């Protein structure tokens with residue numbers, strides 16, 4: 001595919017010989033942790049300069065019980081994926097975007113962050129070192145999890161004196177247990193995910209701990225996940241626990257604008273561009289919960305969930321169903337196919353979004 005950027009050959013060439021695929025039940029991958037071979041690690045002190053970094057065997061790390069991350073939640077993570085193409089090369093999708101988002105999040109959390117170059121290089125090294133865990137074409141992807149944390153010891157509330165940046169990977173299949181079938185959401189009207197002025201727009205670890213309760217209650221009632229409303233008016237859509245949300249009505253696709261309380265998803269941004277290129281009108285704005293009643297289709301986007309069609313949404317006891325809750329909506333299907341064929345190297349990468357290893 002044209003536009004694909006090739007990885008500089010300088011890194012981890014030792015690992016690239018392993019072209020075999022690991023012994024795993026590739027037919028039944030879900031979204032759970034699989035122990036892979038290596039992880040990348042680097043640290044920095046108060047000067048904010050991360051050391052070169054090294055690849056070490058995947059496994060537990062030692063942390064001071066007084067570390068900033070364990071005591072005060074000073075931590076950030078990222079998520080991106082690598083796909084194996086039919087000609088056995090490996091593609092990353094927009095890794096610089098994750099690097100930049102981590103830098104923005106790190107500033108909000110008073111943490112130093114690796115440069116975009118170091119981040120992307122570390123991602124490449126980690127994927128190459130774990131190449132045999134990249135699923136065969138069509139069976140899933142290698143989920144890449146960069147983690148930045150305040151690993152230095154503190155007692156009073158303050159930024160940690162030392163930071164650790166780790167990247168580990170795990171082969172994954174579909175995020176939701178429904179697979180590619182439509183998911184069922186419940187609109188949450190008691191708990192909120194984020195508030196204005198808070199940290200809703202960055203990928204800090206605490207944002208994910210704070211939604212566990214609402215998610216647990218929803219799952220106990222048989223829903224796939226929770227759709228949050230804004231904390232001020234309790235009326236406008238924000239996002240789902242693990243992904244962004246889009247509402248389709250005719251040729252118009254609307255999604256909540258990124259304004260501080262919503263995660264600026266890289267899949268969200270990519271889907272907006274793909275939809276515009278397909279002739280849809282895309283609106284980033286306040287999207288009222290009432291619009292769910294009138295929508296033709298609703299879908300979620302995220303690195304982990306990719307594009308997940310929504311089959312039903314329940315709000316204040318009222319359930320709205322889309323596409324009869326059986327089929328996947330045509331727009332969701334079209335956008336899913338367009339995005340994943342780019343990510344998997346099956347369509348021409350005219351936007352230059354993929355990086356080939």
Ligand code: COI
Nearest residue numbers: 079080242302303304305
């Ligand atoms: C991702 O989609 O990569 C995320 O970080 C969401 C996470 C809850 C799996």
